[in-house]
Amino acid sequence: MNTSHIASRRNFLKQALSGAAVLSTGSGTKLLADVEQRPAQAKLRVVVAHDALLRSAGSTVDSQRILALLDRAMQSLYDRDRPLEAWRKLVRPGELVGVKVNTLGGRGISSNPQLVAAICERLQQAGIKAGDIVVWDRDTDELERAGFHVAEGGNRVQCYGTDRVDYEQDLVAYGSVGSRLSKILTQRSDVLINVPVLKDHDGAGVTIALKNMYGVIHNPNKYHPNGCNPYVADLNMLPEIRTRMRLTICDATTAMYEGGPAFKPEHSWECNSLLVSQDPVALDYTGWQIIERKRAEHGLKTLETEQRAPSYIATAADAQHRLGINDPRKISTVEI
Amino acid sequence: MVLDVEEGTSLGMSSERSLSGCGFNRRSFLKCALASGAALGVSEMAHPAAGMSAATEQQKQDDSRFIVEAKFYQKLPNRKIKCKLCPRECTVGDRERGYCGVRENRGGTYYTLVHSRVCAAHVDPVEKKPLFHYLPGSLAFSLATAGCNVNCKFCQNWDISQSRPEQLPAHYAPPQRVAQLAKQYACPTIAYTYSEPVVFSEYLMDTADAGHQAGIRSIVVSNGYMQEEALKAAYGKMDAVKIDLKAFSEKYYRDVVTGQLKPVLDTLVTLRKMGKWTEIVYLVLPGMNDGDAEFRGLAQWIKSNLGPDVPLHFTQFHPEYLLKNLPITPVPTLERAKAIADAEGLHYVYIGNVPGHPAQNTYCPKCRHMLVERAGFTANQMLIRKDGCCPFCRHPIPGIWHV
Known part of the structure; x- marks a missing residue:
């Protein structure tokens, strides 16, 4: 692990303890306290949007409130008064x-279908055809196990897995990674909106935005050694991914601080938040700190210390990759 | 189930395909496979060509019939497991897979996903494995499943070895059916090959048992990257073993293979102690593992740990997978490797993947007469006596020469 990065993280945590930055103290409280509110370019910004009343009876996410939360996040990220201006x-x-x-975790901890429906609704209102x-x-x-309705063909939002269309025949390679890419990425996507979840990962430390790209390739099992480092960063360098990636909307309505990636209800919490950014590295760093705080609350x-810090985040930010920023002093974290 | 050739289904990617005049892309390989009548519609049990020419079945595979609890693993707290099949010892959380991609933790129990899930099947000459001291001129009913426990940057079969099982069309081929097919195609041997048999050990073991009950032998083509207990249990059922010793340096294993050398050397020693007929293949990559010192160290290690009679095949590399930038191994490099190994006292050093080279033949180390003449994958002449001796000087020639 990059030692300068360790130092940065420690400094950041000190700042957090002194009230300069992060974190959640419990249900319904701010995730990021006393956040610096100076204006920043959207690409340097991580918006953490929270709604303590996100859920209706039975702990189900309320579809109107998640849409409203998404709108607030997008308006904040793009400095726009109306949500459609941001989407446009x-x-x-x-x-x-x-x-x-991300649907590995079943209904327990996958991207929320209601959030995805809200994203698709706004995309259409911004002029994207449903079938596109x-x-x-x-x-x-x-x-399907995560609650999505599969749809193929017709003038409606499409929903299916790579298993329906296969991976590209040819390999693409960068650094330590050589893989076949999903045809959904290469043939059905000009723009990629990444909608990961916020959770612990027993090998990688955390799995949020960058690691969600493991679902794009045919051989993710080859890239789990060494805490997925440098594989996660190398994978995200592939031009087919990098040139399409425009935004990450991390679903932290339910998050997990231990025991991932499979769903462990005993280690999950209703975080009722979204993390939104154009910088996947900054978003991953911010999400990692939220998970660390929750771990601390639970005495973990x-x-x-467990020797599974997500070192791939620093690699993604290094001079060879430059996929984003992992320096907390440069990340503008906006809590709303 | 039958296969759709036009859709480029992966049915058989033999590692020596470049020698048969096929191009390197999948489509031309499949055409080549058709021409040779090699691939099989296993569940239809039809003639190979007939099986290959029919339309595909687009239905999603019924995965449950391929899933069997794995044999070599240890349960850990919190529904985790530790795989004990290979030296990698993957710790695998619930709903995750090991490095091989074909073994999955489901609720704290580890399963193989590839039992009887054949993605490649061919009838091959045994020389193609290559095994040169094992029933020359005979056929091997050869099969593979998806998956591998390493990730060699030069892999010629990467499209099956580096895929997950659900990504490949597959046939349901239970062990008894494989034994029956081997008989049907006049194969005295079943060969586990193409991808990496370590990762389908359970299927290999059951199929070897079924084969032996039907009078069919079993051989395996493997990287030998395996834990000792699993090795003894699985390869103990084999009649012969070919190990790909990919280099004689840990650095190469780490950087190019994504594995370790030491466990493979341990495997070779264990196989020797088990009395298994073993041959070694060393794929020579220009500039990567072709130094004199490495060749010499390899030969010395083999002689002192396994003895001088273990066949050693130096084979020619053809650019593939992640090393397409390298040239084909020059023949003089292979000849240099052989000269060094010969000088170190190994008795049976071959040059492979170079059709027509005289070092494909077997010579008596005592009288130097040619005993087995090979052309490509064909054994044209086999003079070794029934008692395994040279007909000219009666020197014993180690191997399994006759059924």
């Missing part, structure tokens, strides 16, 4: 939009 900054009519969700939107992950059955050791 993101996409243009005629573009094919892939919404890459595809909600996808690697496997159709996993999408830090991921670093």
Whole structure:
């Protein structure tokens, strides 16, 4: 692990303890306290949007409130008064939009279908045809188990897994990674909107935005050694991914601080938040700190102490990758 | 179930495909497979060509019939497991898979997903494995499942070895059916090959048992990257073993293979102690594992740990997978490797993947007469006596020469 990064993280945590930055103290409280509110370019910004009343009876996410939360997050990220103005900054009519969700964790901890429905609604209002939107992950059955309705063909939002269309025949390679890419990415997506979840990962430390791209390739099992480092960063360097990636909307309505990636209800909490950013590295760093805080609340050791800190985040930010920023002093975290 | 050739289904990616004049892409390989009548519609049990020419079945595979609890693993707290099949010892959480991609933790129980799930099947000459001291001129009913426990950057079969099982069309081929097919195609041997048999050990073991009950032998083509207990249990059922020793340096294993050398050397020693007929293949990559010192160290290690009679095949590399930038191994490099190994006292050093090279033949180390003449994958002449001796000087020639 990059030692300068460790130092940065420690400094950041000190700042957090002194009230300069992060974190949640319990249900319904701010995730990021006393956040610096100076204006920043959207690409340097991570918006953490929270709604303590997100859920209706039975703990189900309220569809109107999640739409409103998404709107607030997008308006804040793009400094716009109305949500559609923000979405129109993101996409243009005629573009094919892939919404890459994460459905490994079943209904317990997958991208929330109501959040995805809200995203698709706004995309259409911004001028994207329903049939030009595809909600996808690697496997159709996993999408269904997570609560998505599979749809192929017709003038409606498409939803299916790579298993329906296969991977490209040819390999693409960068650094340590050589893989075949999903045809949904290469042939059905001009724009990629990444909709991961916020959770612990027993090997990688955390799995949020960057690691969600493991669902794009045919051989993710080859890239789990060494805490997925440098594989996660190398994978995100592939031009087919990097040039399409425009936005990450991390679903932290339910999050998990231990025991991932499979759903462990005993280690999950209703975080009732969204993390939104154009910088997947900054978003991952911010999400990691939220998980660390929750671990501390539960008396768990830090991921670093457990020797599974997500070192791939620093790699993604290094001079060879430059996929984003992991320096908390440069990340503008906006809590709303 | 039958296969759709036009859709480029992956049915058989033999590692020596470049020698048969096929191009390197999948489509031309499949055409080549058709021409040779090699691939099989296993569940239809039809003639190979007939099986290959029919339309595909687009239905999703019924995965449950391929899923069997794995044999070599240890249960851990919190529904985790530790795989004990190979030295990697993956710790695998619930709903996750090991590095091989074909073994999955489901609720704290580890399963193989590839039992009887054949993604490639061919009838091959045994020389193609290559095994040169094992029933020359005979056929091997050869099969593979998806998956591998390493990730060699030069893999010629990466499209099956580096895929997950659900990504490949597959046939349901239970062990008894494989034994029956081997008989049907006049194969005295079943070969587990193409991808990496370590990762389908359970299927290999059951199929070897079924084969032996039907009078069919079993051989395996493997990287040998395996834990000792699993090795003894699984390869103990084999009649012969070919190990791909990919280099004689840990650095190469770490950087190019994504594995370790030491466990493979341990495997070779264990196989020797088990009395298994073993041959070694060393794929020579220009500039990567072709130094004199490495060749010499390899030969010395083999002689002192396994003895001088273990066949050693130096084979020619053809650019593939992640090393397409390298040239084909020059023949003089292979000849240099052989000269070094010969000088170190190994008795049976071959050059492979170079059709027509005289070092494909077997010579008596005592009288130097040619005993087995090979052309490509064909054994044209086999003079070794029934008692395994040279007909000219009666020197014993180690191997399994006759059924």
